Amino acid sequence: MAMTQAQQMLNKYIEAEMAVLEGRSVTFGGRTLTMADLNQIRDGQQEWERRVASETAATKGGRFGYSLATFE
Template sequence: MTVNPQDMLNRYLEAEEEVLAGREVRMNGKSLTLADLSDIREGRREWERRVERQKAGGGGPAFVRFV
């Protein structure tokens, strides 16, 4: 699967918005957050760096292949 860094960054931004909007389940007085905001933010920062390297014309290929 080939992924464009900008597309990945957009996905992380969407996920961050969903968590910040309160994507949470409450049952019997306990809550479950469906995503870890700190993990999402860490991933977003990584993809922001990749997008910036791509825009600068360096840092390797424009696409990443996940196997």
């Protein structure tokens, strides 16, 4: 199965987070990010995680974000 753009972006954010946590700076999207930018990296990572989950749910024919329950 080919990797989607969303999965590729998520992988880049994970790599960027790991690099910053190791004390390195990383150039991402034309910006150099350091430990001070970790929250921005994590925000972007969460966005791409949502997109990957949404794509995965769509390919399985399901819906993402909620489920239904019946209470008797």
